[in-house]
Amino acid sequence: MTKVIGVRFKANGKSYYFSPGDLELQQGDYVIVETARGTECGEVAKGPHDVPDSSIVKPLKTVTRMADAVDVRRMQQNRADEKRAFSVCEERIAKHKLDMKLVDVEYTLDRNKILFYFTADGRIDFRDLVKDLAGVFRTRIELRQIGVRDESKMLGGLGICGQPFCCSRFLRDFQPVSIKMAKEQGLSLNPAKISGSCGRLMCCLAYEQPAYEYLNRITPGVGSIVKTPEGVGAVVETNVISGTLRVRMDPPATGFKTFHKDECQYLRGGKRAPIAPDPEPEEITE
Structure with missing residues (x-):
């Protein structure tokens, strides 16, 4: 863990990490720092706090000094x-x-x-x-x-989710985003629905992808044969977020029923075979 402060250079702008050094700083103070653009005066958006080393872009620069009234003016x-x-x-x-x-x-x-x-x-x-x-x-x-993504990051705005742009709020770097991610997340492939205001694929597809990959691995895919509390059936639809499966029961006359994946036992088939969850540790008794 590393002690840092968050400094922003524009109102409602993105915060950047700096080391406070030996200075006693708190939220609302103004400081002088060295950036890629040169010497800058910024406001402390968040006081000293610890963050994981992996979230820091090295080398971490140290605050040069406290800003005085002349610097602020x-x-x-x-x-x-x-x-x-x-x-x-x-x-x-x-x-x-x-x-x-x-x-x-x-x-x-x-x-x-x-x-x-x-x-x-x-x-x-x-x-x-x-x-x-x-x-x-x-x-x-x-x-x-x-680029157009950098433009959105600098100007800010509201995404289709109603929240401020991720890129201008907390994303430090842009990650590659592919249409394959939208497919695996079960989203419509209509460009208007999976593109941000910049016209590129939404950044949230990239940082949500690991969660969907895990959920897809532990959820029986479409076409899987599963054993449910009411008999055996084939999965025709899945919702990995809620963990529910829509199952066509056998015989077909029974119709379609919905179960949580924890209620079902995977038997065979499907687009992907789920992985078994980690076994519970055995209780040791004397």
Whole structure:
């Protein structure tokens, strides 16, 4: 376990782990940290707490120092200036007739650099745009092309489940997502129903997949022959989340009945043979 604090750089933004070092920090404090973008001032979203080593992206950086009133005012001024920089950049993009969409703008704390994030279908020659922006802002300009998933992560929003986007809320890295995962989870293969707002397959398919793989292994598949409390039958439908099986009884005249998988004994057949659960430890008596 490692002691960390959660620091966020934008209101309702994602928190990042940093080591508090020897500083006594609590939620609501402002700190100065070094990031991939440069020196940043952020708010402590969660005070010191322990997290598993596996959840930390190494190397874990240490908080440089507590932020003072000057740092906080400068950060707030930067946030206000970012809105103006966004409008100016959009005007320059239209002027140069570039096929790109501006997503976000960030000032570093020391204002030595402005980062412009954009999306585009292909490669963009933005050299003239950079020169134009450098003449306006008189500082170092950096343009970064990002993907549509990164755009959703930065902007945030609500998913079809009604919850804030997983990518902007707690997912630290994007994982590969395949249509096979949707099939194994019994979802409709309609792209509109299994795609997020970014147009890509929903991230939740990936981190829910291990649970479905386990449940599919311990649940008799469609076509399995099982012994139920009311006789032998064939499984015609399964719900691995609730653990229920819809069984066509033998003889067929008996009809269809629903049982919990714990009530049924797997006999043979099916798309996949279930694994037996771990045996209960034997009680030792003297």
